[in-house]
Amino acid sequence: CGEFGGSGVTIGLVIAIMIFGKREDNKAIATLSLVPGLFNINETVTFGVPMVLNPILGIPFVVAPLVTIIIGYVLTVIGFCPVACLTVPWTTPPIVFGFLSCGANVMGAVTQAILIVVSTVIYTPFLISYEKYQNKQAAEA
Known part of the structure; x- marks a missing residue:
């Protein structure tokens, strides 16, 4: 339940940009x-941001999956979320994926919703820093 939204759990970055992003x-x-x-x-x-060789957004790109997997594991171990028992296609949207993979248990969906929020929180300060860097670069050009 901890790895979703593409590699790097970039769904959190997309949400962070939509909520906190200032640049068009x-x-x-x-x-x-x-x-x-x-x-x-x-x-x-x-490739659109771009994240490849981006020192600012590269950090959460690595950290977000690690943190979400650890939190998902802990939530499973403590019994908050049931063990994923079904194989679901990788293109299944988050939250639906958690629900189905945990045997149609709503706590799998709740766990993924929590992890999406965590991913967004991880990306947000880096996004703000990245946009400041972009603005500085644009001012110098």
């Missing part, structure tokens, strides 16, 4: 990336 170029990328991100396809955001 980033918002356009987030808008284009939302629907594919809901099906765990994140190339539009990873």
Whole structure:
């Protein structure tokens, strides 16, 4: 239940841009990336932002999956979320994926909703820093 929204759990970045983003170029990328991100396809955001060789957004790109997997594991161990017992296609949207993979148990969906929020919280300060960097670069050009 801990890895979803594309590699790097970038659905959190897309949501962070939509809520906290100030730059129109980033918002356009987030808008284009939302629907594919809901099906765990994140190339539009990873290459659109870009995240490749991006020292600011590279940190949460690595940290967010680690944190969400650990939290998902802990929530499973303590009994909050049942063990994922069914194989679900990787393109199943988050929350629906959690619900189905946990045997149609709503706590799987709740766990994934919590993890989406966690991912968004992880990406937000880095997004703010990245947009400041973008603005500085634009002012110098």
